[in-house]
Every structure is written in C-alpha cells, then in structure tokens.
Amino acid sequence: MNIHILSLFPEMFAGVFNTSILKKAQEKNEVVLNVLNFRDFSGNKHHQVDDYPYGGGAGMVLKPEPLFNAVESLTTNTEQKRRIILLCPQGERFSQQKAEELSQEEELIFICGHYEGYDERIREHLITDEISLGDFVLTGGELAAMTIVDSVVRLLPNVLGNAESHEKDSFSTGLLEHPHYTRPVEYRGYKVPDVLLSGNHAEIEKWRREQSLKRTAERRPELLETAELTDRDKQVLRVLKSYHK
Incomplete structure (x- = not known):
C-alpha cells in the first residue's frame, strides 16, 4: 500500500x-x-x-x-x-x-x-x-x-506478529474485546479466572464471548443494536439484563 x-x-x-x-x-x-x-x-x-x-x-x-x-x-x-x-x-x-x-x-x-x-x-x-x-x-x-x-x-498482511491479532480487537466483531490476563496467576490476592487456566479451549472461547457481551452491554450498549448476535448471545444478554434489574 x-x-x-x-x-x-x-x-x-x-x-x-x-x-x-x-x-x-x-x-x-x-x-x-x-x-x-x-x-x-x-x-x-x-x-x-x-x-x-x-x-x-x-x-x-x-x-x-x-x-x-x-x-x-x-x-x-x-x-x-x-x-x-x-x-x-x-x-x-x-x-x-x-x-x-x-x-x-x-x-x-x-x-x-x-x-x-x-x-x-x-x-x-x-x-x-x-x-x-x-x-x-x-x-x-x-x-x-x-x-x-x-x-x-496494522490491518495489512504480515504487519502484526500474529495474523489473528486484530481479528478480535474491540469493534472488529461489533463488540468490545474480552478481558486479558497474563502471569502471575495471583497478584496481591487478585487471581486469574480459573477457566483461563483449564486448558479447555472451547470453554475459554465461551467465557471470552460472554465477557465481551457483558463488557459491551455495560459500556457501549448501543453497539449491540448492530452486532451480529447468535441465539446463545441473546440468551446471555437476557440473563445479564435480568441480573441487573
């Protein structure tokens, strides 16, 4: 380019x-x-x-x-x-x-x-x-x-070290990005969520999607109006909405 x-x-x-x-x-x-x-x-x-x-x-x-x-x-x-x-x-x-x-x-x-x-x-x-x-x-x-x-x-091929680095950025999926954690596992009494240490990639992706939905609903709810949501996403949002009533 x-x-x-x-x-x-x-x-x-x-x-x-x-x-x-x-x-x-x-x-x-x-x-x-x-x-x-x-x-x-x-x-x-x-x-x-x-x-x-x-x-x-x-x-x-x-x-x-x-x-x-x-x-x-x-x-x-x-x-x-x-x-x-x-x-x-x-x-x-x-x-x-x-x-x-x-x-x-x-x-x-x-x-x-x-x-x-x-x-x-x-x-x-x-x-x-x-x-x-x-x-x-x-x-x-x-x-x-x-x-x-x-x-x-940063979106051009080969620019970022990991080709998938930008694919789940905030707004790329229509939602805000999920939380991230790194070492140490515990710092000042604050622990990394157990699911991220489980090695179960399906559960990790499920957790990340839920966190992304939660963060978007709390911080930028207007984005949900145009985001592509699955039936499960909508169910997660209904539970969140019910929880916050």
Whole structure:
C-alpha cells in the first residue's frame, strides 16, 4: 500500500511514522508512507495556500490550486485504485469498519487542512471521502491522519506478529474485546479466572464471548443494536439484563 499525506507541517509525522508498528510495516515493505508539504505546489512566488473567503467572514480558506496540483503529482497511474480523503469535522465518523475498508485499497491520499476550511471545489471535484475522528474540532488534520494511518496499517498482511491479532480487537466483531490476563496467576490476592487456566479451549472461547457481551452491554450498549448476535448471545444478554434489574 502507498499512503501519501498532504500537510503544511510534514515534520509532525516523523516521530509517529518512524516508531513501533508503522516503522516495522515500512521495513517489511508492506506500506510506503510519503509526506508532502502542499505549500510546494502553490504555483505562486509567495507559496500562498490560503486566501480570504468570498462574501466575507472570519478566517482563511485553503485554495484549490495547491491541493489539486499536489494530488495530480502523485497519481501518474490512472489505473491504480486510490482514495483521496479529506480530514474534516463534517466528514463520516471514523470507525473500525472504515479502517478495514481502507486497508483493502492500494493507494490512500490524506489531505490535512488548516485555517477556516477548504474551497468547496476541493470537496466537489477532487476527493473521494470525507472523514472525521468525532464531533470535535482539531487545529489541523495531521493528528487525525496519524490516527487513521495507524489504524489502517496494522490491518495489512504480515504487519502484526500474529495474523489473528486484530481479528478480535474491540469493534472488529461489533463488540468490545474480552478481558486479558497474563502471569502471575495471583497478584496481591487478585487471581486469574480459573477457566483461563483449564486448558479447555472451547470453554475459554465461551467465557471470552460472554465477557465481551457483558463488557459491551455495560459500556457501549448501543453497539449491540448492530452486532451480529447468535441465539446463545441473546440468551446471555437476557440473563445479564435480568441480573441487573
């Protein structure tokens, strides 16, 4: 996968992209991360990328020319699949399902905005997606881009040490993930549940599913409305609901 970031502050990405899983993914040639300063594509001697909004109002608006020019410099192969993603508060709220969808692409281009907003022609004629991290406003799109890239890259083949590591992550199954325990068996009087020490894998998986359902019901009950639930899952939830009455 090729991932390009268009930003006015490319130096922000060095620490994140050269550490941990993202660094290893690049070393394994599973992803190429490329950060460009779209100010270099402004086309004017002052490298201006923003201007006052027509009609008046507060703040500055990003001009279309730098971003169109920057994207066109990256897309010499018109046959290659690509998603051009605008990061903004008005976009679709990011989710694990969106991360899984984007991980199937060959090329992603993220546009990190600043100032008051974007010239509307960028939205109408350049991008394929608008994504938001949530109902709040950041100074720019850089932190959102880092978050989304990390979420997507860890889903690529061979990036995580265990190919199944992400399959039961919170939200991947539509539920929150079950609790985890490791050594020692007892710490300060707190013991690991007996079922996890039993060696009975069927019972362990049953316990983990029940715990996942319980945790979701307690912390994020709205997720249960869209989760794929078996008859047994529904029975477990009925017992939980009865217990908490």
